[in-house]
Amino acid sequence: xxxxxxPPRSTNTALGWVKTxxxxxxxxxxxxxxLFPLIVYLAYRVFLFVVVNGRWEVVRRNLTLFMQGTxxxxxxxxxxxxxxxxxxxxxxxxxxxxxxAADRAREAGIPVDRQRxxxxxxxxxxxxxxxxxxxxxxxxxxxxxxxxxxxxxxxLGTTARFLPTRLRHLGWLLVALSIIAGFQVVSGTTGRSWLxxxxxxSIGIWLSVRLERLAPLPRxxxxxxxxxLxxxxxxxxxxxxxxxxxxxxxxxxxHLTLWVSALAIILSFPLGLLLALARxxxxxxxxxxxxGYIELIRGVPLITLLFMGQFILGFMLPAGATLSSISRxxxxxxxxxxxxxxxxxxxxxxxxxYGQTEAAQAVGLSPGKTMRLIILPQALRAVIPAMVGQxxxxxxxxSLLFILAINEFLGVRSLVHAQTDFRGIxxxxxxxxxxxxxxxxAYSMSRESQRLERRLRVGL
Amino acid sequence: MTSETxxxxxxxxxxxxxxxxxxxxDVDKFFxxxxxxKDINMKVGKQEVVVVIGPSGSGKSTLIRCINxxxxxxxxxxxxxxIELSDDIRNIxxxxxxxxxxxxxxxxxxxLTVLENVTLAPREVRHMPKREAENLAMETxxxxxxxxxxxxxxxxxxxxxxxxxxxxxxxxxxxKVMLFDEPTSALDPEMxxxxxxxxxxxxxxxxxxxxxxxxxxxxxxxxxxxxxxSDGQIVEVGTPEHFFTDPREDRTKxxxxxxx
Numbered sequence: 001x002x003x004x005x006x007p008p009r010s011t012n013t014a015l016g017w018v019k020t021x022x023x024x025x026x027x028x029x030x031x032x033x034x035l036f037p038l039i040v041y042l043a044y045r046v047f048l049f050v051v052v053n054g055r056w057e058v059v060r061r062n063l064t065l066f067m068q069g070t071x072x073x074x075x076x077x078x079x080x081x082x083x084x085x086x087x088x089x090x091x092x093x094x095x096x097x098x099x100x101a102a103d104r105a106r107e108a109g110i111p112v113d114r115q116r117x118x119x120x121x122x123x124x125x126x127x128x129x130x131x132x133x134x135x136x137x138x139x140x141x142x143x144x145x146x147x148x149x150x151x152x153x154x155x156l157g158t159t160a161r162f163l164p165t166r167l168r169h170l171g172w173l174l175v176a177l178s179i180i181a182g183f184q185v186v187s188g189t190t191g192r193s194w195l196x197x198x199x200x201x202s203i204g205i206w207l208s209v210r211l212e213r214l215a216p217l218p219r220x221x222x223x224x225x226x227x228x229l230x231x232x233x234x235x236x237x238x239x240x241x242x243x244x245x246x247x248x249x250x251x252x253x254x255h256l257t258l259w260v261s262a263l264a265i266i267l268s269f270p271l272g273l274l275l276a277l278a279r280x281x282x283x284x285x286x287x288x289x290x291x292g293y294i295e296l297i298r299g300v301p302l303i304t305l306l307f308m309g310q311f312i313l314g315f316m317l318p319a320g321a322t323l324s325s326i327s328r329x330x331x332x333x334x335x336x337x338x339x340x341x342x343x344x345x346x347x348x349x350x351x352x353x354y355g356q357t358e359a360a361q362a363v364g365l366s367p368g369k370t371m372r373l374i375i376l377p378q379a380l381r382a383v384i385p386a387m388v389g390q391x392x393x394x395x396x397x398x399s400l401l402f403i404l405a406i407n408e409f410l411g412v413r414s415l416v417h418a419q420t421d422f423r424g425i426x427x428x429x430x431x432x433x434x435x436x437x438x439x440x441x442a443y444s445m446s447r448e449s450q451r452l453e454r455r456l457r458v459g460l
Numbered sequence: 461m462t463s464e465t466x467x468x469x470x471x472x473x474x475x476x477x478x479x480x481x482x483x484x485x486d487v488d489k490f491f492x493x494x495x496x497x498k499d500i501n502m503k504v505g506k507q508e509v510v511v512v513i514g515p516s517g518s519g520k521s522t523l524i525r526c527i528n529x530x531x532x533x534x535x536x537x538x539x540x541x542x543i544e545l546s547d548d549i550r551n552i553x554x555x556x557x558x559x560x561x562x563x564x565x566x567x568x569x570x571x572l573t574v575l576e577n578v579t580l581a582p583r584e585v586r587h588m589p590k591r592e593a594e595n596l597a598m599e600t601x602x603x604x605x606x607x608x609x610x611x612x613x614x615x616x617x618x619x620x621x622x623x624x625x626x627x628x629x630x631x632x633x634x635x636k637v638m639l640f641d642e643p644t645s646a647l648d649p650e651m652x653x654x655x656x657x658x659x660x661x662x663x664x665x666x667x668x669x670x671x672x673x674x675x676x677x678x679x680x681x682x683x684x685x686x687x688x689x690s691d692g693q694i695v696e697v698g699t700p701e702h703f704f705t706d707p708r709e710d711r712t713k714x715x716x717x718x719x720x
Contacts, residue, residue, distance in 0.1 A: 109611055355563060356567060359568070362561040364556040366585075374569055
C-alpha cells in the first residue's frame with residue numbers, strides 16, 4: 001500500500017483565521033492596519049446616528065402616515081382587514097405549495113422535507129426585521145396584538161395542507177379569492193373592479209380544473225363554458241351586491257406602493273411573454289409590431305411614459321371613459337416593464353439549443369405544446385435572475401409616482417416634512433427609514449428568486 | 461445480384477422488397493446555394509433496415525431529416541406510409557407521430573425526468589391517460605434495459621443511458637419506422653455497444669429502420685441494404701456482403717479504404 005500524504009493542517013482557529021485572512025503577507029497586513037480603524041470609525045458613526053443622535057421621533061409620530069399616507073383615518077380598519085385576508089392567503093399559499101411539493105416527492109420516491117414555520121421566518125428575515133422595527137416604533141400595544149392576530153390567521157390558512165391531493169388546486173383558488181376579497185374590502189365594489197375579479201377567477205378555474213378523461217375538443221369547450229359561467233357569476237355578484245369602500249385613487253403611502261408594484265409586476269409578465277413570442281413569430285406583421293413596440297418603449301424613459309400616461313392616455317380612451325391617475329400609472333409601469341420582460345424572455349428562448357425544438361417536433365408535439373411544455377419551462381428558468389432584477393427595478397421605480405403628485409411611500413416624506421414640527425429637520429432619518437423599507441422588500445424578492453433558481457435546478 | 465451496370469443502382473436486390481413504406485422520388489434539397497441532396501430516389505420496405513453511410517457533409521443526415529420534415533425538401537416527393545409530405549401541418553404531424561427519431565446529441569428534455577421524457581408524447585399527442593402512459597413507458601424502458609433510472613433526470617445519466625432513453629422516448633409513440641441520426645457518434649467508446657445492442661434487438665424485432673452511422677459492424681450485422689452517399693447523391697446501394705466485399709464505384713472503394 002502506498003503512503004498517503006496527510007491532509008494540510010487546518011487553520012481553523014481564531015488566531016489562524018486572523019493570520020491567514022488578515023495578515024497573509026506584508027501588503028495585506030498594511031491594508032488591514034489602515035482599513036481596520038476606518039471601519040471601526042464608520043461603525044461608530046452609524047451607531048451614534050442610529051442610537052444616540054437620530055431624531056427617530058419623526059418616524060414614531062408619523063408611522064401611520066408612512067404606512068397608509070392620506071388614506072382616510074376613519075377607514076383604517078379596511079386596510080387592517082385587508083392585511084388579515086392577505087395573511088390568510090399567505091398561509092394557504094405556503095401550505096398548498098409545500099403540500100404539492102411533498103406530493104410530487106412522494107410520487108417520485110424522494111424523501112419529503114417539510115418546511116418548519118421557523119424556517120419560513122428565516123426565509124423572509126428582512127421582512128421580519130422590518131416588522132419588528134415598525135413594532136418598535138409603535139406607540140400602543142394594539143399593533144403588537146394585530147401582528148399576533150395576523151400570524152394566527154395565517155396559521156389558520158396553513159390548515160389547507162390537509163386538503164386531499166385531489167383538491168389541491170382549490171388551495172390556489174382560495175389564495176386568489178382571499179387576495180381579491182382583501183382588495184375589495186378596501187376599494188369597495190366601485191368602478192370596474194368586477195373585471196379584475198372575473199379575470200382572476202376565470203384564470204384560476206382554467207388552470208385548476210382537470211378534465212383528463214374527456215376527448216380534447218369537448219374538454220376545451222367544457223372549460224370555456226365553465227369559465228364563461230364563472231365570469232358571469234362574478235359579474236352578477238358585483239351587480240347586485242354593492243360594498244362601499246375607498247377607491248384606489250385615494251390610496252397612499254406604503255400600502256399604495258406595494259399594490260401598484262405588485263400589479264405592475266403581475267400584469268407585465270404575461271404581456272412581456274406574449275411580446276417575446278410575437279417577436280419570434282414567423283408572421284411578419286406580428287413580428288414587426290412586437291419589435292416596434294419593444295424598441296419604442298425601451299427608447300423612452302419611464303418618467304416620460306408616466307407623464308404621457310397622465311396626459312395622453314385620456315385622449316385614447318373612448319368618450320366618457322375615465323381612468324384614475326393610479327390606473328394610468330399602473331398602465332404605464334406595466335407597458336414599460338413588459339418591453340424589458342420581453343427582451344429578457346427572448347434571451348432565454350435564444351439560449352436554448354435548437355435540438356430541443358427538433359426533438360419535440362420529432363415526437364409529434366404541436367408547435368404550441370412544444371413552446372409550452374419544452375421551450376418555455378427551460379427558457380424561463382434560465383432568465384429568473386434577470387427577470388426578478390427587472391421586477392425589483394420597477395418596484396423601486398414606483399417611487400417616481402411621487403413626481404405625478406401621487407403620495408406613494410416616498411411622497412409621504414414630503415407630507416411629513418411639511419409638518420411644523422419637522423420642517424427642515426430630520427431629513428436623514430426619514431430617508432434612512434424609507435430606504436430600509438424598500439431594501440427589506442427588494443432583498444426579499446432577490447432571496448426568493450435565488451431560492452426558486454435552486455429549487456428548479458434539479459437535473460441540470 | 462446479377463449483372464448490374466454502373467450508374468444504375470436501383471435494380472433487383474438493391475430495391476426494396478415488397479411494397480415501399482417510405483418512398484423518395486427525385487428529391488432535391490438546398491441550403492442557400494449549396495445543394496445538400498441531388499436527385500435522391502429511394503424506397504424502404506416494411507421491416508427493412510437500411511444503413512446510410514458516407515463521408516461527412518455528404519447529405520446523410522439531411523436525407524433522414526427530410527423524412528420527418530425536420531428539413532423541408534425543395535423538389536421531388538416524399539411519401540411515408542401513404543402520406544405525402546407537404547406544407548400541410550396535419551400531414552407533417554401525422555408522419556411525425558409514426559416516425560421515431562434518435563439524434564446524435566440525444567436531445568432529451570433536461571427539465572423532465574426520464575419517465576416524463578418517455579410519457580410526454582403519448583400523453584400530449586395521443587392523449588393517453590397518465591397511468592397507461594406510465595405503464596407503456598416502463599415497458600419501453602425495460603426494452604432498452606434501464607427501468608431503474610425512470611425517476612432520474614437526464615443530466616444524471618451516462619451518455620449511453622441517455623441515448624437509450626432517447627430510443628425509449630421514440631418507441632413509446634409506437635412508431636412504424638425509426639430514424640437514427642448517428643446515434644453513437646457522441647458516445648464514449650465503451651458505451652457504444654449498449655446502444656448498438658438495443659438497435660440490433662429492435663431490428664431483429666422487425667422494426668423498419670433507417671440508420672445513419674459509421675458503425676460498419678452494425679451495418680454488416682443487421683442491414684438489409686447499405687446506401688452509400690457522397691456529395692448529396694446516392695452513389696451505390698447494395699447488400700452488406702456485396703457492399704463491403706465487392707463495391708463497384710471508385711468513390712465507395714476510396715471511402716471504405718479510408719475507414720476500414
